[in-house]
Amino acid sequence: xxxxxxxxxxxxxxxxxxxxxxxxxxxEESMHRISIALGAKEAEIFVVPTTIILSVTxxxxxxxxxxxxxxxxxxxxxxxxEINHLSRQICYEPTNYKDLIAEIRRIDTIxxxxxxxxxxxxxxxxxxxxxxxxxxLVDSGIGFLxxxxxxxxxxxxxxxxxxxxxxxxxxxxIASTVAVTATGLGLTxxxxxxIIGSIMTLVPGLAITNSIRDIIAGDYLSGLTKGIExxxxxxxxxxxxxxxxxxxxxxxxx
Amino acid sequence: MNYITPCLYxxxxxxxxxxxxxxPRNKLLLSALGxxxxxLVYVVCQLxxxxxxxxxxxxxxxxxxxxxxxxxxxxxPTTIYLAVALIPLVPxxxxxxxxxxxxxxxxxxGITTGVHTLLISGALAVGIIMIxxxxxxxxxxxxxxxxxxxxxxxHGKNA
Numbered sequence: 012x013x014x015x016x017x018x019x020x021x022x023x024x025x026x027x028x029x030x031x032x033x034x035x036x037x038x039e040e041s042m043h044r045i046s047i048a049l050g051a052k053e054a055e056i057f058v059v060p061t062t063i064i065l066s067v068t069x070x071x072x073x074x075x076x077x078x079x080x081x082x083x084x085x086x087x088x089x090x091x092x093e094i095n096h097l098s099r100q101i102c103y104e105p106t107n108y109k110d111l112i113a114e115i116r117r118i119d120t121i122x123x124x125x126x127x128x129x130x131x132x133x134x135x136x137x138x139x140x141x142x143x144x145x146x147x148l149v150d151s152g153i154g155f156l157x158x159x160x161x162x163x164x165x166x167x168x169x170x171x172x173x174x175x176x177x178x179x180x181x182x183x184x185i186a187s188t189v190a191v192t193a194t195g196l197g198l199t200x201x202x203x204x205x206i207i208g209s210i211m212t213l214v215p216g217l218a219i220t221n222s223i224r225d226i227i228a229g230d231y232l233s234g235l236t237k238g239i240e241x242x243x244x245x246x247x248x249x250x251x252x253x254x255x256x257x258x259x260x261x262x263x264x265x
Numbered sequence: 266m267n268y269i270t271p272c273l274y275x276x277x278x279x280x281x282x283x284x285x286x287x288x289p290r291n292k293l294l295l296s297a298l299g300x301x302x303x304x305l306v307y308v309v310c311q312l313x314x315x316x317x318x319x320x321x322x323x324x325x326x327x328x329x330x331x332x333x334x335x336x337x338x339x340x341x342p343t344t345i346y347l348a349v350a351l352i353p354l355v356p357x358x359x360x361x362x363x364x365x366x367x368x369x370x371x372x373x374x375g376i377t378t379g380v381h382t383l384l385i386s387g388a389l390a391v392g393i394i395m396i397x398x399x400x401x402x403x404x405x406x407x408x409x410x411x412x413x414x415x416x417x418x419x420h421g422k423n424a
Binding site for chain 1: 355
């Protein structure tokens, strides 16, 4: 395998890992293991949540360095899991370049769950958490509707590449507006429960987990970046919820 | 009955979150069971311990152990199980009430709730750190031990 092919395989796998929600240290570790298994003499990799820098050396050749910027990130742990599996496989039995690229293409195009299932999942999260925090069946129904609303809103704003914080502010705003209105109309008395239950859909669970795990692995830079992202998203949700609570309640007398 | 229902709700919510995170089909149920386990530990320990920060710590320790063990068994990343199981323990209520007290002008209550929420988040982090670090350490000691046995068998006993 030539140095160009080697760096191409390692970089492609790193990009899929990083842009689908793997921890930063996992990306560095996997890329290093793959490069060594494919015959590199040395491999230096530096990853932050938005960039990968890879520098490989083959015996008797000039080192090659590549940089890749990650522009969009989403969460697809199936791809992370599959790439993880592939990198294990490479370490046991190195394959040729063509097969590897074909396998990486296959993993990159694995379909995620259908869209309606994602919408239902959001609605279900919101409904379950409303019940979890002590809501009644009517409350959970309102939660269900808010969940659908939040998912559609996030996708529409995502299509226009609105920033994450603004998206979460609007998400909180929707949850709280619907809950305050429902309380004002006399449909329910558990406004707080509904709001808490439906904002749980916005909780950045993966960012929290990855941030902690990166810090344990000694990758403070990425850990702190993710941690601050999680913290700011939390603040954005609270800010979004606060607006209708302060503005609408005087009218509804809730 | 009061102990079972929150666990079932946590299971349902975790299952839905597993779909949102696009977790592989054959691991959906296993990862959602983590959410149920966390809540079960919380509810059961509630009978003995009244401090809820400790309860959150114990629940996190339980789900971290569960995630690490399953990740080794199924040869997949720990995050798959951990991120999903952690979500029902995230103090969403705490964040909300902190904000609510502040906009109602009740500063004292807001600060008390805010600090309490921070403590719970700290407990979650500490729980994950404790288990992950221990598992890593054990794994490294075992790897070191097996490679030593392979290389220097003539030295006799090895750690």
